Every structure is written in C-alpha cells, then in structure tokens.
Amino acid sequence: MGVFGLKEEEIKHAIELLGREPNDVEWSVISVIWSEHCSYKHSRKYLKDFLTKAEWVEQGPGENAGIINLGDGYRVVFKIESHNHPSAVEPFQGAATGVGGIVRDILAIGARPIALLDSLRFGPIEKGRNKYLFEGVVGGISFYGNCIGVPVVGGEIVFEDCYSSNPLVNVMCVGLLGPEQKSYRGKAEGKGNLLLLVGARTGRDGLQGASFASEKLDDEVHKKRPSVQVGDPFLGKLLIESCLEAASTDGVVGIQDLGAAGLVSSLSESARRGRSGVKVYLDKVPQREENMTAEEILLSESQERMLLVIRPEKAEEIISIFKKWDLEAEIIGEVIEEEKFIVYFKGEKVVDLPTELLVDGSLIFDPPYKEYKVPNLSSDLRSLIKKEHIEKFMNNAINDLSLKEKIYRQYDYSVQTNTVLPPGFGDASVLRIKGTNKGIAVVTDGNGRYCYLNPKRGAMYAVAEACRNILCVGGRPLAITDGLNFGDPDEPEVFYQFREVVKGINLASRTLEIPVVSGNVSFYNGQGEKKIFPTPIIGMVGVLEDLSYLIKPGLKVVGNRLYLIGD
Amino acid sequence: MRVGVVIFPGTNCDMDTYHALKVVGIDPIYLWHKEHDLKDSEVIILPGGFSYGDYLRAGAIARFSPIMNEIIDFAKRGGYVLGICNGFQILLEAGLLPGAMLPNETNSFICKEVLLEVVNNNTLFLKNYRVGEILKMPIAHKEGRYYIPDRGLEELKEYNQIVLKYHGENPNGSVENIAGIINRKGNVMGLMPHPERAVEEILGSTSGLNLFLSLLEKV
Amino acid sequence: MKKWTVILEIFLKEGIFDPQGKTVKNALYNLGFGEVEDVRIGKVLKIEILGENKEEVVGKVRKMSEIFLVNPVTEDFSIRVEE
Amino acid sequence: MKKWTVILEIFLKEGIFDPQGKTVKNALYNLGFGEVEDVRIGKVLKIEILGENKEEVVGKVRKMSEIFLVNPVTEDFSIRVEE
Numbered sequence: 001m002g003v004f005g006l007k008e009e010e011i012k013h014a015i016e017l018l019g020r021e022p023n024d025v026e027w028s029v030i031s032v033i034w035s036e037h038c039s040y041k042h043s044r045k046y047l048k049d050f051l052t053k054a055e056w057v058e059q060g061p062g063e064n065a066g067i068i069n070l071g072d073g074y075r076v077v078f079k080i081e082s083h084n085h086p087s088a089v090e091p092f093q094g095a096a097t098g099v100g101g102i103v104r105d106i107l108a109i110g111a112r113p114i115a116l117l118d119s120l121r122f123g124p125i126e127k128g129r130n131k132y133l134f135e136g137v138v139g140g141i142s143f144y145g146n147c148i149g150v151p152v153v154g155g156e157i158v159f160e161d162c163y164s165s166n167p168l169v170n171v172m173c174v175g176l177l178g179p180e181q182k183s184y185r186g187k188a189e190g191k192g193n194l195l196l197l198v199g200a201r202t203g204r205d206g207l208q209g210a211s212f213a214s215e216k217l218d219d220e221v222h223k224k225r226p227s228v229q230v231g232d233p234f235l236g237k238l239l240i241e242s243c244l245e246a247a248s249t250d251g252v253v254g255i256q257d258l259g260a261a262g263l264v265s266s267l268s269e270s271a272r273r274g275r276s277g278v279k280v281y282l283d284k285v286p287q288r289e290e291n292m293t294a295e296e297i298l299l300s301e302s303q304e305r306m307l308l309v310i311r312p313e314k315a316e317e318i319i320s321i322f323k324k325w326d327l328e329a330e331i332i333g334e335v336i337e338e339e340k341f342i343v344y345f346k347g348e349k350v351v352d353l354p355t356e357l358l359v360d361g362s363l364i365f366d367p368p369y370k371e372y373k374v375p376n377l378s379s380d381l382r383s384l385i386k387k388e389h390i391e392k393f394m395n396n397a398i399n400d401l402s403l404k405e406k407i408y409r410q411y412d413y414s415v416q417t418n419t420v421l422p423p424g425f426g427d428a429s430v431l432r433i434k435g436t437n438k439g440i441a442v443v444t445d446g447n448g449r450y451c452y453l454n455p456k457r458g459a460m461y462a463v464a465e466a467c468r469n470i471l472c473v474g475g476r477p478l479a480i481t482d483g484l485n486f487g488d489p490d491e492p493e494v495f496y497q498f499r500e501v502v503k504g505i506n507l508a509s510r511t512l513e514i515p516v517v518s519g520n521v522s523f524y525n526g527q528g529e530k531k532i533f534p535t536p537i538i539g540m541v542g543v544l545e546d547l548s549y550l551i552k553p554g555l556k557v558v559g560n561r562l563y564l565i566g567d
Numbered sequence: 568m569r570v571g572v573v574i575f576p577g578t579n580c581d582m583d584t585y586h587a588l589k590v591v592g593i594d595p596i597y598l599w600h601k602e603h604d605l606k607d608s609e610v611i612i613l614p615g616g617f618s619y620g621d622y623l624r625a626g627a628i629a630r631f632s633p634i635m636n637e638i639i640d641f642a643k644r645g646g647y648v649l650g651i652c653n654g655f656q657i658l659l660e661a662g663l664l665p666g667a668m669l670p671n672e673t674n675s676f677i678c679k680e681v682l683l684e685v686v687n688n689n690t691l692f693l694k695n696y697r698v699g700e701i702l703k704m705p706i707a708h709k710e711g712r713y714y715i716p717d718r719g720l721e722e723l724k725e726y727n728q729i730v731l732k733y734h735g736e737n738p739n740g741s742v743e744n745i746a747g748i749i750n751r752k753g754n755v756m757g758l759m760p761h762p763e764r765a766v767e768e769i770l771g772s773t774s775g776l777n778l779f780l781s782l783l784e785k786v
Numbered sequence: 787m788k789k790w791t792v793i794l795e796i797f798l799k800e801g802i803f804d805p806q807g808k809t810v811k812n813a814l815y816n817l818g819f820g821e822v823e824d825v826r827i828g829k830v831l832k833i834e835i836l837g838e839n840k841e842e843v844v845g846k847v848r849k850m851s852e853i854f855l856v857n858p859v860t861e862d863f864s865i866r867v868e869e
Numbered sequence: 870m871k872k873w874t875v876i877l878e879i880f881l882k883e884g885i886f887d888p889q890g891k892t893v894k895n896a897l898y899n900l901g902f903g904e905v906e907d908v909r910i911g912k913v914l915k916i917e918i919l920g921e922n923k924e925e926v927v928g929k930v931r932k933m934s935e936i937f938l939v940n941p942v943t944e945d946f947s948i949r950v951e952e
C-alpha cells in the first residue's frame with residue numbers, strides 16, 4: 001500500500017519529522033492516521049474554540065465520549081458520530097456498523113449504553129435510490145440497536161434534494177455510569193501493562209475505511225470502496241456485557257474501541273494519551289483470513305473489537321471473563337516507556353514511529369474561504385402563499401408524521417424499561433434513572449436549509465431548538481455533542497460554511513452556557529453542484545431533577561389557559 | 568417462590584425482568600445458559616432478547632444451550648416455566664410449547680403498545696387476571712407471527728391452551744390473534760408481549776404487575 | 787477425507803404466507819416485471835463439510851436439518867451437492 | 870406462454886464476513902458436527918415467471934437481479950431453472 005491520500009507537503013513533513021524515509025508499512029500507517037477522518041487536520045484549529053468546560057463537565061472533547069455529572073454519583077456519557085459514506089454504498093450494513101461503532105465509544109468509557117438517537121438526511125423519497133437508501137438505513141439501525149438491547153429513543157429525519165447523492169447518517173449514543181462505576185480513558189500507560197485485543201477476529205474488511213471517509217464520494221465509489229464492513233450485533237452485545245464485567249474489576253488501566261484505522265489509531269492514540277509507547281506483535285492478532293499482510297492487520301476496520309490495557313497480574317482473571325462470554329481475547333503486546341509505536345510481524349520490526357508524530361504531527365490545513373450569495377428571499381411571504389400551498393403543506397405534514405411513526409415503530413424504544421417519554425410523545429425523549437427521581441432528556445436537531453442560507457445563524461438556531469426541546473419536557477439543558485456534516489473543505493464556500501457554523505454553535509453555546517463535550521466532523525459529503533447543505537446536528541442532553549415534573553405535551557384539561565412565551 | 572431468570576448469549580431483557588420481579592418484592596436469581604443447575608428455582612423465566620442474534624431462526628440456537636436440558640426436565644415434572652418474547656420462541660423451538668414463530672406479516676420489527684384479552688386464566692401466571700380482562704403491554708419483535716397447522720390449532724382450542732389474544736388490532740398476523748399459549752398442564756406459558764415493561768405507572772401501564780405478583784405466593 | 791460443498795435450500799411450506807416474497811413481487815411489478823406471477827423467499831446455506839463420499843455428507847446435512855437447521859412446523863428443505 | 874420456476878441464490882461475496890454463518894457453524898460444532906468447516910447463509914428466491922423459453926426467463930431474472938434484487942457491492946448471485 002505505502003503512501004496514499006497524502007499531499008506532497010505532508011509527505012515531506014513526515015520525512016522531516018522522522019529524519020528518515022518511512023518504510024512501506026510505516027507509510028501506510030502514517031497515511032491512514034493523517035487522513036482527515038483521524039487527524040481532523042482541517043477542523044482542529046476551529047474546534048479548539050468551543051466552550052468545553054462547566055462545573056458539571058467531567059470529560060470534554062478528546063476522549064472517546066464526553067461525560068457530564070448529574071449528581072449523586074450518576075454520570076451521563078454521550079457522543080454523536082456519522083457513517084455517511086458507508087451508508088451511501090451499502091445502507092443497511094453502513095448504518096448498522098455506524099450504530100455498533102458509536103456504542104463502542106460509550107463502552108470504552110466503561111459506561112452501559114442506555115439510549116441511541118439518529119439523525120438522517122436523504123434525497124426526496126420518491127426519487128431514484130432514495131427510498132432504497134432510506135429503508136436500508138432504518139433497517140440497519142433497527143437491526144443493530146434492537147439486537148443489542150439499546151433503545152433507539154428518538155431522532156429526526158429530513159428529505160432534501162441536496163442529500164440525494166450523499167445521505168447523512170448520524171447516530172448519537174448515551175451511556176450511564178452509576179455511583180459504583182469507574183470511568184475509563186483510552187489510555188495506555190504503565191510499563192509492562194498488557195494490550196488485550198478482544199472480540200471479533202481481524203479480517204480484510206473496511207480496509208482504508210478512514211481514508212474512504214476522507215475522500216469525495218463520486219460515481220467511482222463502487223470501484224474504490226473499501227471492502228464492506230458487516231456488523232455482528234450479537235457479538236456487539238456480548239462485547240457490551242463482557243467489557244462492563246471486565247471494567248468492574250481492578251485490573252483494567254484503559255479501554256479503547258477499534259474504529260476508523262483499526263489497530264493503528266487505537267494503539268497509537270492510547271499510547272499518546274498515556275504519554276507512553278506500545279510494542280505490538282501482529283502474529284498474535286486473531287485473524288479471520290489467511291495470509292494477511294502487516295498493513296492489512298494494522299489497518300483493518302473489522303467490527304466488534306475492543307482494546308483493553310490491563311495489569312499483568314490480573315490478565316488471567318480478565319481473560320476468563322471474555323472466555324465466559326465465548327469471546328476471543330489475546331494479548332498482542334505491551335506498554336513501553338519510550339513514546340513509540342513499535343510493531344513486529346513474523347519476527348521483524350516493521351514499524352518504529354514516534355506516537356507524537358502519528359497523533360499530533362499531521363499538518364494543519366486552513367484553506368481559503370469565501371462567502372457566497374444566497375437567493376434573495378421575499379420578505380412578503382403572505383402575498384406568495386396561496387390556498388393550495390396551505391393544503392399541500394398540511395398534507396406533507398401529515399405524511400411526514402406517519403413516516404416518522406413508521407421509523408420509530410421499527411426501533412425497540414422501550415427495552416431497558418427506562419423510556420418514560422418515548423418517540424412520538426414529546427419534543428425530546430426522556431429516560432428515567434432507576435433508583436432515583438432523576439431523568440435524562442435527549443434530543444437531536446439540525447436544519448441544513450437554514451444553515452445554507454446563513455450558516456452562523458442556522459447553527460445558532462439548531463442549538464436553540466435543541467435547547468427548547470429539552471425545556472419543553474421539563475429538562476435543564478446541560479451539554480452538546482455536535483455532528484458536523486459538510487462538503488469538500490477545499491471548496492472555499494464550504495470552508496466558509498464550516499467556519500461560520502462553528503462560530504454559530506460556539507456563540508449559542510457560550511451565550512446559553514451549554515458546553516460542547518464531544519462531537520464528530522464529516523467532510524467530503526458531495527462536491528460542487530452536488531454538495532450537501534452544511535448540516536450541523538446538535539445532540540443535547542438535559543437533566544430532570546425530579547421526574548414528577550416531567551412535562552408531557554398535549555392539551556390536558558378543558559379550560560386550561562394557553563400562553564405564548566417569547567417573541 | 569424462588570424465581571430464576573435465564574441469561575443466554577444475546578438475551579437483553581434479563582435486567583428488565585429482574586427489575587420487574589424486584590418491583591413486586593421478589594429477589595430473583597440469574598441462571599447462566601452453560602450451567603446445569605437450576606439452583607432450586609420454583610419458577611424459571613426465559614426473558615426476551617436476541618439469543619445468538621436470532622441468527623437462522625429466533626430461538627433456534629439457544630434451545631440447545633446446556634441449561635435447556637434441565638429446563639425441559641423441570642417442565643416435564645410440572646415445574647413452572649415462563650417464556651417472554653424470545654423466551655417464548657425458545658420454548659417453541661424446544662418443543663415445550665406447540666407451534667412456531669414466523670416473521671411478522673409487516674415484514675419489519677414492530678415496537679408499540681398493544682391491547683390483549685385474557686381468554687383463559689387457568690395457569691399460575693394468569694390466575695390474578697379475570698377472563699375477558701383487557702391488558703395493555705408493549706410488543707417489540709420481528710418474528711412474532713404465531714403459526715400452527717390446523718390440526719394443532721384444534722388441539723390448542725380443545726385443551727384450552729390459548730390464554731392471550733391481541734385485542735382490536737392483530738399487529739403481526741398471528742393465527743387467531745394468538746399472543747400467548749400454555750401447555751396442556753398449564754405449567755409452561757409463552758407470550759410475545761412484554762409484561763416486564765408494564766409494571767410501573769411511569770412507563771405507561773401496570774398491566775403486567777399481576778403476572779409477577781402471582782409468583783409471590785407459594786403454591 | 788474430501789471437502790464437499792453442500793447446498794441446503796429452505797423455504798416456508800406451501801400455504802404459509804410469505805410477506806417478504808409478496809413485497810418483492812409487488813416491487814418487481816412496479817419495476818415493469820409484470821410477467822412475474824409469484825415470489826417466495828427462503829434461506830440457503832452453503833455448507834463446507836469433510837466426508838468420505840457424497841452419501842455420507844448428504845446424510846449428515848439431512849440430520850442437521852432435521853434436528854436444527856430447519857423448523858419442520860413451517861419449513862421444507864432440499865439438499866444438493868455442488869460439484 | 871409457459872410458466873417457469875426460476876431459482877435465484879444470493880450469497881455475500883467471498884471475503885465479506887458472514888456473522889450468521891459463523892454463529893451457525895459454531896452451533897453445529899457444539900451439536901457434534903465437527904466435520905463442518907464453514908457455513909455461509911444467503912437468500913434464495915423462487916420466482917414463478919411467464920415466458921416463451923428458458924433463455925428469456927433467465928435473462929429477465931438476471932436483469933431483475935442486476936437492477937434490484939442483488940446488491941452488487943456485497944453480493945454474488947446464481948440463477949437456475951427448475952424443471
């Protein structure tokens with residue numbers, strides 16, 4: 001494989017940093033971890049501006065998920081993630097593996113996943129492949145979420161022409177840590193601690209998925225797609241139970257899921273966070289296919305795998321937990337002091353790279369941006385609206401509601417018996433916390449059309465709407481996870497949209513004092529004429545201190561008064 | 568009574584069932600699918616979920632779990648066994664109840680609250696309900712279309728084995744609106760709806776309470 | 787011992803409604819394939835199995851089908867060996 | 870025109886992981902069928918279709934497969950006519 005997807009200047013930069021020419025395997029490793037998807041090279045500079053701290057924030061961005069404190073020892077863990085490109089190619093598996101991936105992010109914190117929400121964008125359902133994509137995606141989310149027993153409690157969906165070539169599939173997962181539970185970080189530290197790889201065997205699936213997500217999705221997609229990843233929700237469920245059991249022992253130092261860029265990113269990021277290094281033996285990695293090369297093993301994005309950093313004296317106890325759940329668990333290496341990512345394969349050292357170079361070494365790009373003109377909007381809407389418009393609008397609204405019901409009927413939203421306000425009943429969904437009076441309100445909101453017309457205001461609007469939705473059920477908004485979906489950042493207008501959207505979220509978040517604790521950026525969603533609207537999705541979590549004040553919508557009693565608040 | 572809740576790989580309503588039993592004041596125990604010991608349970612509950620991912624057919628693989636041998640013996644000796652949703656599917660596959668489950672007629676997973684009519688309360692599990700009583704419980708399944716060939720159906724009726732029927736709307740295309748059945752002796756029952764999700768007002772229904780309350784008393 | 791590839795096809799019994807098949811038939815009709823009169827959808831298993839001869843492996847797969855792979859209440863099956 | 874029964878078998882492409890097949894293989898192993906080396910599970914469609922001759926109906930089913938019934942990214946298919 002060697003170098004792929006890197007620009008000339010990045011190649012030079014790598015050689016300079018390293019002081020030598022990397023070998024082929026090393027080039028593959030650098031290429032994938034310096035991809036947009038892993039390194040956030042176009043967005044890092046701007047995301048740093050977010051408000052990320054508050055009294056109740058226990059963990060902000062940078063870890064596998066954000067953590068907020070609800071008091072009495074209860075902490076909520078959450079994050080949103082996109083799986084747009086895989087879903088465009090194979091909607092069912094793309095969406096299913098998207099669910100699996102975000103669930104493992106929450107699991108890596110050591111928290112039990114308690115809810116999922118989705119945020120979906122497709123082209124008009126009556127046109128082309130859109131219905132097929134829509135049905136596949138909803139089917140895939142239903143397949144994975146239902147099987148692992150994590151309720152999908154809400155979401156949102158919009159159909160617009162601009163998403164025809166590039167649907168958006170964002171999924172948010174919410175987890176809970178109880179008073180007795182420790183939270184973990186994706187951290188490898190402590191010389192001599194062991195690297196335990198658990199779950200599925202490693203195959204060739206999803207090779208180069210991270211760089212795939214960092215590329216334009218064009219008509220060539222079928223030719224250059226990575227081999228498709230297939231989700232195994234059954235194994236996903238076993239991973240949840242076994243990892244939570246392992247996390248309850250005192251032998252675990254760190255937990256990290258394997259997502260984009262597989263072993264490369266999970267190992268090097270864990271090592272970097274722990275200011276340590278790792279030494280890995282690829283022959284120890286359980287393989288599903290024969291004759292896999294070092295690159296293939298390192299870069300594979302096979303699903304349903306987790307990495308645990310464990311104390312050697314507890315290894316036997318922890319491995320026996322995974323055996324009990326019929327899962328494979330292999331020690332593939334150990335933590336070393338020197339801050340390096342060292343890989344052996346068939347008796348040879350094939351990678352020897354500084355973790356700093358891998359994780360923090362990529363160039364940062366700050367491409368040019370350009371404001372654009374949007375069509376002039378008539379301020380006198382009233383004169384334009386005719387009776388048939390109103391009828392059409394009402395019909396659409398009704399169809400829309402029945403379509404949404406058709407979606408959430410396919411999701412098991414009541415498993416875990418905490419869903420006190422299910423989808424279809426309120427502006428946000430509400431979960432109770434068993435053993436307390438507390439509730440958690442969760443919602444996803446976004447409006448690409450508004451953001452296209454005015455990226456900054458549109459983003460502010462999305463934050464405000466999420467906030468209002470939490471308030472409407474009686475919750476106090478606490479924190480945001482943002483899923484940012486854009487076109488190609490090298491198009492100046494797209495980069496303008498990105499910068500403005502980040503400003504808008506930031507302004508709203510600071511004004512309302514609702515910090516951002518986690519998020520995700522997905523670029524390259526369509527290009528040129530076919531690019532999507534800038535589509536930030538705001539996932540928000542709020543708290544209800546006392547569920548007896550839960551507000552359910554609907555007019556309750558004849559004679560009650562109606563008030564309109566605001567202007 | 569001592570109640571055992573079985574965990575198969577992929578079971579996902581074990582904790583919900585445990586919680587529902589706690590709500591009525593029962594301290595249940597968990598039973599692991601690889602064990603052979605029922606730990607003196609007087610009632611065994613097979614909870615819902617996706618045992619073995621529901622791969623091949625719902626319940627088809629779990630029914631060969633080691634603990635199923637003991638459960639089958641236990642049931643044959645008259646022990647009380649309740650299968651909820653996936654648990655019901657496992658009981659059918661194991662032959663402890665007649666018939667089979669097919670994919671829903673809608674061809675999709677369905678999650679919603681449904682109404683049920685108690686058509687026969689002649690079993691421990693339903694003795695606290697009146698015949699004709701209408702219950703409200705959630706369903707959440709993809710393979711809930713109960714099917715039994717005509718001869719079997721006649722026998723089910725002859726021996727009064729149909730205990731719960733969907734009331735009003737039949738959500739999944741089940742034969743004769745069947746939602747729950749018992750074996751001839753009445754000690755084994757299976758139902759597709761989730762009573763454990765209907766034991767607290769805050770979740771929208773308490774229709775399932777009486778089922779779990781019936782397990783409180785000694786027989 | 788030789789390795790054989792045995793194919794097991796499983797369909798719902800005649801007379802049992804197959805909603806998936808019907809949905810696909812309707813979709814085909816809408817796509818202009820009006821000449822399709824019926825569609826039924828089943829499962830097919832490709833089983834790689836070691837054995838001395840054809841009779842042996844077919845017998846084994848039949849046994850698996852009877853006790854596990856096929857539900858006799860709702861399904862019919864057929865077995866063939868791929869050459 | 871005659872009525873034909875065309876069988877369309879669809880499997881995941883070689884190399885794409887088939888979790889269902891793997892789980893069933895493990896179950897078979899536990900049931901004592903250790904001689905099973907691999908299981909892959911696919912879909913099979915029994916299509917009743919009107920047409921003049923074999924070539925015509927096979928062509929039609931191939932067309933349906935290519936535009937609708939099969940996902941070329943992940944699946945391979947084969948067609949046969951039942952006599």
Ligand SMILES: Nc1ncnc2c1ncn2[C@@H]1O[C@H](COP(=O)(O)OP(=O)(O)O)[C@@H](O)[C@H]1O
Pocket residue numbers: 118119120152153154155156157404405407408411422423424425426427469
């Ligand atoms: N893609 C989806 N997945 C799950 N639930 C959805 C989805 N889209 C809409 N819903 C649910 O349907 C209901 C109505 O959706 P929506 O009209 O977006 O709500 P509102 O306009 O009240 O914010 C909500 O409860 C929402 O959670």
